Amino acid sequence: MAQFEIKQLLAGRDHARGNRQATQMQNFAYLAFNRETMEGFLIDPAWDVEGLLKIADDAGVKLLGVLATHAHPDHIGGSWLGLVVEGIVELLKLRPMPVHCHKIEAKAVEQSTGIPASKLTLHEDGAFVNAGDLKMQILHTPGHTAGSCCWLTEGALFSGDTLFLQGCGRVDLPGGDAREMRESLMMRLSKVPDSFVLYPGHAYGGSSALMSDVRRTNRSLTGGMSRM
């Protein structure tokens, strides 16, 4: 098993300090890295890319790329529905690296950020992106957006806006689909073991928890689909 480490980074606290909008949105970015090779990834870097790069640099981590869960600006930056956020455009100017996402999300990423599909690294469901023996698998979980995904590694699920500790992502925005969300939550995520830790895209209802506990307490998984 890979020796890996996860740093959970809350916008407004760990980076983007003093940014009221970031504080309100409660977004998590993650630094996930291999402790042997000190190589890793930024998951959903937004709001303060210099701050996030500094955290990676201070930890001594060489970044191999960005893993995006979906195209909304509070996760990857850009502008959409009146929200303007710093993100992968600024990051790539400072430090070029591959941006990985599900192939269906490419168009939405271009709409949010202006970065064309040809500049993204697009994946099919189930593909792996590796840092040595730290293997990050993309799991297509549509519903919040058409190309929303989770990133899965040994013991950890990075769920973006598909699943929070309480509730699940909205399905009423463009690209959202309630039927697909239900399928993602009930079928696609059912293969994630109880022993894995959920690391969500927002601090709604908490910051991280065992999947066994989330399955007991989250109404989106126990029956009703409470939306955040």
Ligand SMILES: [Fe+2]
């Ligand atoms: Fe979102």
